[in-house]
Each structure stands twice: as C-alpha cells, then as structure tokens.
Amino acid sequence: MTAWFGAAEPAEDAGVPADVPAYEDAAELPPVPILRLRDVRKTYISGQLEVEALRGVSLAVGAGEYAAIMGPSGSGKSTLMHILGCLDVVTSGTYELAGTDVSGMTETDLAQVRNRQIGFVFQQFNLLPSLPAWRNVELPLAYAGVSPAERRDRAMSSLERVGLADRVEHRPGELSGGQQQRVAVARALVTDPSLILADEPTGNLDSRSSEDVLGLFEELHAAGRTIVLITHEAEVAARARRTLHIRDGQLDLALSGAGAW
Numbered sequence: 467m468t469a470w471f472g473a474a475e476p477a478e479d480a481g482v483p484a485d486v487p488a489y490e491d492a493a494e495l496p497p498v499p500i501l502r503l504r505d506v507r508k509t510y511i512s513g514q515l516e517v518e519a520l521r522g523v524s525l526a527v528g529a530g531e532y533a534a535i536m537g538p539s540g541s542g543k544s545t546l547m548h549i550l551g552c553l554d555v556v557t558s559g560t561y562e563l564a565g566t567d568v569s570g571m572t573e574t575d576l577a578q579v580r581n582r583q584i585g586f587v588f589q590q591f592n593l594l595p596s597l598p599a600w601r602n603v604e605l606p607l608a609y610a611g612v613s614p615a616e617r618r619d620r621a622m623s624s625l626e627r628v629g630l631a632d633r634v635e636h637r638p639g640e641l642s643g644g645q646q647q648r649v650a651v652a653r654a655l656v657t658d659p660s661l662i663l664a665d666e667p668t669g670n671l672d673s674r675s676s677e678d679v680l681g682l683f684e685e686l687h688a689a690g691r692t693i694v695l696i697t698h699e700a701e702v703a704a705r706a707r708r709t710l711h712i713r714d715g716q717l718d719l720a721l722s723g724a725g726a727w
C-alpha cells in the first residue's frame with residue numbers, strides 16, 4: 467500500500483478502467499476485495515534471457531467471489547497464480563491480500579500467509595505418493611503446528627466432505643485421477659482458508675471427474691469461500707461467476723470488462 471500511495475501518480479488509475487459502471491444501489495456494490503493487484507509486473511531472468519511474464523496487471527477479486535482466469539498457453543496464468551498464492555513475488559507493482567501489502571514480505575512471512583489463508587489445487591495433484599490420503603491431507607496442519615489428534619480429525623472430516631470417507635487409507639497410486647484431485651481439494655480445505663487457488667484443476671481429469679471437482683468448488687463458493695480458478699477450457703470458466711482474460715502478460719480489458727476493476 468505504501469508503495470502505491472508513495473509512488474508518482476500513474477498516468478491513468480491502473481485499478482479502475484474508465485468504463486467501470488456506476489453503482490447506484492448499495493446492493494450492487496462490488497464486494498470488499500480480498501485480492502488486489504496494482505500494475506504488477508513479473509520478469510523472469512534465466513541466463514541472458516529476460517521474459518516479461520506479467521506486464522502491468524491490475525485487478526481486484528472480492529471476498530466470496532468465484533473468478534476464472536483464462537488465456538492461451540504462455541500468457542502468464544500460472545505466473546499470476548504463483549503471485550496470488552504468495553509462492554512468488556512481484557518484480558514491481560503491489561499485491562494486497564486481505565488488505566495487507568504482501569509485495570515486500572520475507573519468505574518466512576509469505577509461508578505463514580500461504581499456510582493460514584490459502585488453499586492450493588494444482589493440475590498435477592501434487593500428492594506425496596508414499597502417504598495415505600489422510601496423511602496427505604493433514605500435512606498443511608502439521609506445518610501450522612496443530613496437534614496430531616486434531617490433525618487426524620480434521621483430515622478425516624475434510625476427506626468426508628469431498629466424498630472420500632471410504633478411501634482415507636489409500637495411497638495416491640491406489641486412487642483414480644478424480645479421487646486424487648479430490649484428496650488435493652480436501653488438503654486445500656483442511657486449514658479452512660478464505661481463498662482457494664486452483665491452476666487447471668481439471669486439466670488431467672475426464673469429464674465425469676471434472677464435474678465432481680467443479681461441483682465441489684461450487685459448494686465451496688456457496689459456503690462463502692473465494693475461489694480463483696485458472697483454466698483454458700471455456701466450459702470450465704463458464705462455471706465461475708466472472709472470467710478474466712489474460713494475453714501476453716496483460717489483462718484483456720475488452721473481454722474481461724468491468725471485472726478487472
């Protein structure tokens with residue numbers, strides 16, 4: 467926040483496009499943002515090569531929103547998700563998560579923010595193959611210092627919630643892809659995070675399993691969680707309440723509309 471207000475006035479208010487609608491009725495007001503990016507840039511340097519993966523992204527996602535981010539391969543979606551998830555930091559610009567500017571935080575502080583506030587679901591499930599489902603699910607609680615008994619209870623109820631009460635002792639290799647992704651969703655939920663970030667969560671699933679996982683996201687959204695889901699499938703994005711389009715590291719404001727406020 468300080469960086470934003472301390473900086474020279476931007477040429478245009480990067481956060482508010484000119485065509486943002488007027489809200490006459492308080493009920494139509496956009497919700498309080500849980501995520502707010504202002505003019506975020508991310509440059510990767512590998513060897514001699516610099517890649518500008520994000521080139522000035524400004525967006526806000528309100529608490530309790532269900533938003534999809536779409537865009538072609540290489541457009542910067544995963545880079546954006548890594549920043550939103552505090553897995554990586556911005557090169558310039560600011561990122562506020564639940565009102566706190568996390569752009570300048572240390573790795574230790576970021577790890578704590580991730581653990582307390584964010585649940586992740588990835589395309590590749592990222593489960594540990596040697597551990598049974600419930601042990602995979604309890605892992606974030608172990609990092610948070612929760613007692614073993616409580617960890618087990620919470621892992622079990624999280625697995626029950628995703629419909630896997632009868633698979634808690636199975637290892638990832640003994641589960642179908644869809645079941646593995648549900649374990650990953652259970653793991654994302656176990657810390658009771660306010661924000662769930664999913665990067666191509668249905669990318670490796672058949673249509674039936676995709677449907678299961680998308681159904682879970684809908685339940686979570688109905689229960690008040692904020693969900694940001696990255697996909698390049700239009701049918702998946704259509705399940706979210708709004709879609710932001712990214713292209714060459716920038717939001718396509720024409721396609722994303724006032725959604726990018």
Ligand SMILES: Nc1ncnc2c1ncn2[C@@H]1O[C@H](COP(=O)(O)OP(=O)(O)OP(=O)(O)O)[C@@H](O)[C@H]1O
Binds near residue numbers: 512545
């Ligand atoms: N760690 C990295 N080091 C260097 N360049 C990177 C790194 N990660 C991503 N990039 C580059 O940044 C750009 C954006 O990558 P990103 O992974 O965000 O794309 P994406 O939209 O998620 O694509 P996909 O749909 O294929 O997953 C690409 O040009 C990519 O090569």
Ligand SMILES: [Mg+2]
Binds near residue numbers: 543544545
């Ligand atoms: Mg990606």
